[in-house]
Amino acid sequence: MSTIEKFSQFYTDLASMQIDALKDIYSADVKFIDPIASHDGLASVEHYFGKLLKNAKYCEFDIHNKLPTGNQGYVVNWTMRFTSKRINKGKPVSVDGISMLTLENDKIVFHRDYYDLGQMVYEHVPLLGKIIKKIKRGLS
Numbered sequence: 001m002s003t004i005e006k007f008s009q010f011y012t013d014l015a016s017m018q019i020d021a022l023k024d025i026y027s028a029d030v031k032f033i034d035p036i037a038s039h040d041g042l043a044s045v046e047h048y049f050g051k052l053l054k055n056a057k058y059c060e061f062d063i064h065n066k067l068p069t070g071n072q073g074y075v076v077n078w079t080m081r082f083t084s085k086r087i088n089k090g091k092p093v094s095v096d097g098i099s100m101l102t103l104e105n106d107k108i109v110f111h112r113d114y115y116d117l118g119q120m121v122y123e124h125v126p127l128l129g130k131i132i133k134k135i136k137r138g139l140s
Contacts, residue, residue: 003106004066004074011061011078017053019046027107034113035120057083057090072103080115088124095120 001009006025010017022045026032032039032048039045053059059082067075076099083092097115101108123129 003103003108004076004101007076007101007108008063008066011063017049019050019053022046022049025108026111027104027109030107030109030111032111035115035117055084055086057085058092059083069100074101074103075099076101087121093120093124 003025010021010025023042026042026045028042029040030042030045032045037048039048059080062079062081064077064079067077069075078097078099080095080097081092082095083090087093095115096119097113100110100112100114102110118132123132
């Protein structure tokens with residue numbers, strides 16, 4: 001199975017994934033960046049996922065497409081659905097995003113996620129959510 005297929009399979013049901021499976025996908029010196037944090041190295045990524053999954057009751061990704069960019073790169077479009085006791089009172093949240101991946105020697109060495117942190121978190125904070133939604137309506 002190719003690395004990009006392992007990546008897709010891994011993220012399909014993140015809440016039931018095993019942290020040790022990350023070593024089959026990511027290189028030891030991976031650079032992982034998302035709107036929440038930046039991590040250098042596999043140990044840091046494993047720690048980050050461990051913390052995230054502790055708070056998630058459910059998390060899965062629908063991978064829409066995996067587009068090769070040449071030079072061992074991919075752009076992956078996805079929708080994440082999750083529930084967390086800390087966000088939206090435990091009700092499901094859906095977030096659209098894109099991952100940019102670079103591979104070397106059949107491992108991901110660079111992973112950067114782009115998504116709307118407001119859609120994921122801020123819009124679900126009671127007072128702040130109302131303000132953000134009002135601002136968005138005013139801009140549209």
